Amino acid sequence: MELKNITLKFGGVTAISDISFDIHEGEIRAIIGPNGAGKSSMLNIISGFYTPTIGELWYKGAKRPPMRPYEVARMGVARTFQNIALFEGMTVLDNVMTGRLTHMNAGIAAQALWFGKARNEEMENREKVERVIDFLEIQSIRKTPVGRLPYGLKKRVELARALAAEPSILLLDEPMAGMNVEEKEDMSRFILDVNDEFGTTICLIEHDMGVVMDLSDRVVVMDYGKKIGDGTPDEVRNNQDVIDAYLGVAH
Ligand SMILES: Nc1ncnc2c1ncn2[C@@H]1O[C@H](COP(=O)(O)OP(=O)(O)OP(=O)(O)O)[C@@H](O)[C@H]1O
Numbered sequence: 001m002e003l004k005n006i007t008l009k010f011g012g013v014t015a016i017s018d019i020s021f022d023i024h025e026g027e028i029r030a031i032i033g034p035n036g037a038g039k040s041s042m043l044n045i046i047s048g049f050y051t052p053t054i055g056e057l058w059y060k061g062a063k064r065p066p067m068r069p070y071e072v073a074r075m076g077v078a079r080t081f082q083n084i085a086l087f088e089g090m091t092v093l094d095n096v097m098t099g100r101l102t103h104m105n106a107g108i109a110a111q112a113l114w115f116g117k118a119r120n121e122e123m124e125n126r127e128k129v130e131r132v133i134d135f136l137e138i139q140s141i142r143k144t145p146v147g148r149l150p151y152g153l154k155k156r157v158e159l160a161r162a163l164a165a166e167p168s169i170l171l172l173d174e175p176m177a178g179m180n181v182e183e184k185e186d187m188s189r190f191i192l193d194v195n196d197e198f199g200t201t202i203c204l205i206e207h208d209m210g211v212v213m214d215l216s217d218r219v220v221v222m223d224y225g226k227k228i229g230d231g232t233p234d235e236v237r238n239n240q241d242v243i244d245a246y247l248g249v250a251h
Pocket residue numbers: 010013014015033034035036037038039040041042207
């Protein structure tokens with residue numbers, strides 16, 4: 001995926017100012033930056049929640065026209081949210097099943113009457129979902145309503161739901177926010193395993209620079225809507241603009 005000269009304005013506020021970067025197939029790409037840098041806005045552009053004011057997005061060699069989020073999802077882009085967006089009253093299994101919705105093709109009548117294509121589809125979806133549940137080690141809570149789970153596990157269920165869609169790009173919005181050290185370590189391991197096992201391209205945004213450095217192949221650094229760094233973790237760590245931004249040096 002390639003983002004070219006992206007600018008995003010909200011009325012008089014410029015949230016993103018002329019940023020270009022790419023995401024290679026199979027890599028873990030992080031977007032980091034201090035509060036208000038424009039990271040979430042960038043993720044929202046990739047997932048189709050926002051349309052850039054200026055700029056182009058290229059995916060699999062073709063320019064992507066303005067699209068609605070569900071259309072982007074159908075193209076293989078799945079995401080998690082900063083504030084967990086699960087159905088609290090539903091079980092873990094049912095929540096993860098909702099991740100398969102973009103793959104369901106049988107008509108509503110067939111679904112309702114549970115015959116033919118709908119039945120086969122459901123079986124196939126169920127198999128894929130069970131595989132994700134095993135992989136993320138949440139078998140023991142399959143039947144638990146999500147509302148009863150601790151925060152770290154809810155985040156893992158959200159990851160499972162996104163993964164159930166079998167995305168080619170997985171967008172993670174601050175997957176480690178609000179977690180304790182142990183939960184962060186678990187989540188990091190799962191992100192690496194997902195990338196390894198399924199070959200999923202991952203783009204994650206994170207506030208905390210330390211967390212993503214071990215995880216990412218390449219990092220984009222944003223500050224006040226501008227790109228101030230782009231490269232391997234080592235390159236970014238030694239970039240003076242990045243160091244200044246994180247130490248709060250005056251602009
Ligand atoms: N819907 C919106 N309407 C108006 N301004 C917005 C909107 N969304 C974001 N902004 C502004 O755009 C800028 C970038 O915000 P954004 O949420 O993308 O940053 P962020 O890097 O994700 O921050 P955080 O780490 O706090 O989540 C901020 O100045 C913010 O106030």
